[in-house]
Amino acid sequence: ETGVTQSPTHLIKTRGQQVTLRCSSQSGHNTVSWYQQALGQGPQFIFQYYREEENGRGNFPPRFSGLQFPNYSSELNVNALELDDSALYLCASSLQGIRDSPLHFGNGTRLTVT
Amino acid sequence: GNSVTQMEGPVTLSEEAFLTINCTYTATGYPSLFWYVQYPGEGLQLLLKATKADDKGSNKGFEATYRKETTSFHLEKGSVQVSDSAVYFCALSERGGSNYKLTFGKGTLLTVNP
Numbered sequence: 001e002t003g004v005t006q007s008p009t010h011l012i013k014t015r016g017q018q019v020t021l022r023c024s025s026q027s028g029h030n031t032v033s034w035y036q037q038a039l040g041q042g043p044q045f046i047f048q049y050y051r052e053e054e055n056g057r058g059n060f061p062p063r064f065s066g067l068q069f070p071n072y073s074s075e076l077n078v079n080a081l082e083l084d085d086s087a088l089y090l091c092a093s094s095l096q097g098i099r100d101s102p103l104h105f106g107n108g109t110r111l112t113v114t
Numbered sequence: 115g116n117s118v119t120q121m122e123g124p125v126t127l128s129e130e131a132f133l134t135i136n137c138t139y140t141a142t143g144y145p146s147l148f149w150y151v152q153y154p155g156e157g158l159q160l161l162l163k164a165t166k167a168d169d170k171g172s173n174k175g176f177e178a179t180y181r182k183e184t185t186s187f188h189l190e191k192g193s194v195q196v197s198d199s200a201v202y203f204c205a206l207s208e209r210g211g212s213n214y215k216l217t218f219g220k221g222t223l224l225t226v227n228p
Contacts, residue, residue: 033215042203042218043158078185090157103216105157
């Protein structure tokens with residue numbers, strides 16, 4: 001069973017730039033969620049994708065967008081980066097429709113915006 | 115909205131000491147409750163969960179009981195080990211779109227000394 005993998009592991013960008021983060025879901029999982037974890041804080045829900053469509057969104061501006069592909073992998077895109085976007089971005093996969101289907105997290109991408 | 119409040123750390127214990135990390139929640143409806151653990155440099159791993167009032171979740175010597183009357187889900191372990199050193203997050207599930215998203219507390223850093 002292949003777990004959730006994220007790339008890259010670390011990334012440094014400049015304010016105003018754009019970034020794309022990638023996630024491969026665990027085999028057999030059809031739903032991908034993205035979370036932002038600022039230093040010293042708990043993860044915050046950004047959005048979730050199922051059947052290649054956004055399926056729920058947290059309190060994040062539209063410059064945070066995503067994609068899900070037919071193989072269930074996903075991308076998180078952030079435009080016009082701000083210093084406060086510096087955080088660990090976590091991807092989690094799960095099975096749609098199963099109550100409390102456990103979220104399986106990747107190790108995250110550490111984004112630093114300078 | 116829903117929220118989770120957990121005991122602020124850091125918590126430092128000696129090996130074999132008793133551990134309690136407090137967690138209380140605010141929610142509409144009947145959420146499920148979780149404890150996740152994050153080891154250094156890694157993503158989150160599900161430690162245990164409880165889906166209804168009076169349920170007890172347990173795993174690896176850790177336990178937590180879903181107390182609806184006090185809206186609490188405190189984490190306990192009778193004898194901690196050095197390998198338990200990590201950040202612990204309390205979380206609740208709420209429906210987001212047609213699946214569930216998690217609301218996390220801020221996390222509690224536990225350090226266990228030999």
